[in-house]
Amino acid sequence: MPSFPRPLRKLGFLTIGLFDAADPARGHESTLEIIELGERLGFDSAWVRHRHLQYGISSPVAVLAAASQRTRRIELGTAVTPLAWENPLRLAEDLATVDILSGGRLNPGVSVGPPMHYAQVKDALYPDTADAEDFGYERVRRLLDLVRGKPATDFSGAEGFEVFSDVVQPHSPGLGRRLWYGGGSLGSARWAGEHGMNFLTSSVVKAGDGDGPPDFAGIQLSHIREFRAHHPDGEAARVSQGLVVIPTDSAGPEQRAKYAAYAAERLPRTASPQGPAGLLFAPDLVGTSEEIAERLHAHAAFREVDEVAFALPFTFGHEDYVQILTDMATKLGPALGWQPAAD
Template sequence: MGKNLGFLSFGHWSPSPQSQARSAADVLLQSIELAEAAEQLGLDGAYYRVHHFARQLASPFPLLAAVGARTKRIEIGTGVIDMRYENPFYMAEDAGAADLISGGRLQLGLSRGSPEQVIEGWRHFGYAPAEGQSDADMGRQHAELFLDLLQGKGFARPNPRPMFPNPPGLLRLEPFSEGLRERIWWGSGSDATAIWAARMGMNLQSSTLKDDETGEPFHIQQARQIRAYRQAWAAAGHARTPRVSVSRSIFALVNDRDRAYFGGRTDVDHVGMLDETTRAIFGRSYAAEPDVLVEQLRQDQAIAEADTLLLTVPNQLGVAYNAHVIEAILQHVAPALGWR
């Protein structure tokens, strides 16, 4: 089945001499350049991780707006914005502006968040769960408010003597971007949150990490999660067809440099404790000669279930090498699997 193919960059930087991205400026500028290169190669999406208090990409909207201004066709997204940290009102303005700059190409992935660099970092941003609430509940509450604001309904009473004339009725946040509400995704780590995302009318993002709910191989658990999501979507009676993405590290070994970086590794799923109570499973990476890679990927049930595949890229190896990684997938792997 045909697939939307995008890249997902974690945006790491390091002062190490081995890194092509040694500063925040390097990562931000290279993130824009990689989106431009990916668009020229025919890739469908440029997606970026969001992590606070880390040498990685953080506030996504300046980057998304810059990519939107420098590209014409490629989808621009996140995977994922930690909603525990977000002011939904300010975020709705930022998202509306970035979406209008890009001509309606934003695909925003949100989530309740993942293990982070600091203890309860959201508290430093001024947020705390209400009595009887968990931080995950707070993240989902912020997301629900954000989704509500994206509908563009007026809610704020106008000043009777405003600086500028107002339209009639209650006022909404501006700038408003029509259609953005349908391009919001939820990054889900469990079957239950995937079902919640379906009920809320969000697309589904599933990464290479999820709760280990059955002990089966990762791709089988993830495929089951996707099917549960689609069933819940149908039951909710939404009018449109939802989108589902999965992310994978996939490297086609086509030259000596590829083999030096990624060859000779046999990769398997890994299981471990994400925190004190959560047993998680981390899906395998793929790195092989193209014909072997095609056969391995044919067995991945979750990739088969998804309509969108995000290729995680080793951004510290530089724009030119990452463009090569993308081109190798597009040339040697995607056609054989019917993704193109």
């Protein structure tokens, strides 16, 4: 297994797409402009988070459909879509449609588990079946089967003037190889590998997966190796790391102070596992590109990957994201061995 940092092959970024409830159009437009900027800067991928009943992107498939018509090269992903809110058949149709519209650039990331605040939302989400819904891996398997072309019905053919298919239409043959699972545990890493998915890691892991004192990088490394050990592609199986990274090379004094305060406020949660699930958070990486590159090269999990989707902070302004992305593409990426994609 690799014992040295791989040159970074793919550089991506992740945004939550926040908006003001009084002017949601501006926030959505900002997200699209950021994706367009990412393509101009040579980023390989742009990813959007999925947020329900919050002031963030609630319909990433719709947002990425719009982005697909304003870009031509950059890959577009979700990190991640919680499948508990979705019907796998309907989602498979939407994903295939956007993949066709984008020319095969969609990278859907999904996860499982009950919806957040399920007790409060279940009557609106599943008024008749709330207690019967399965929010485990079976939901992902159904989506995988449908996207990969497994029949959804035993009926096909002509009925009067209409013609019916037994598989999801449109069918996008390459999409099944571009499905990602967002996981933070050994079990999810193993399941994703066994089912031939790609694996999204983030700044959160399950602390109970490690031995001894909590060590974020070591735990995340164990997940990456577990995933590849069970994937048909072995060491070549795709893994993307998604830490929060904030380069400050071209930031002004006020921006640097804001970034430092943001990271400091979130730092205490990285000292020990949080909540009933025992989740361990990685510290945000703030500093010059040279400083961040040095920290990443020393990060045990980063040394095993050649793809990243660095997460943008939740609460910053449009101009901050422009500065951060520009520094990522022009300073940090090259310091990690990356070269911008050619137009």
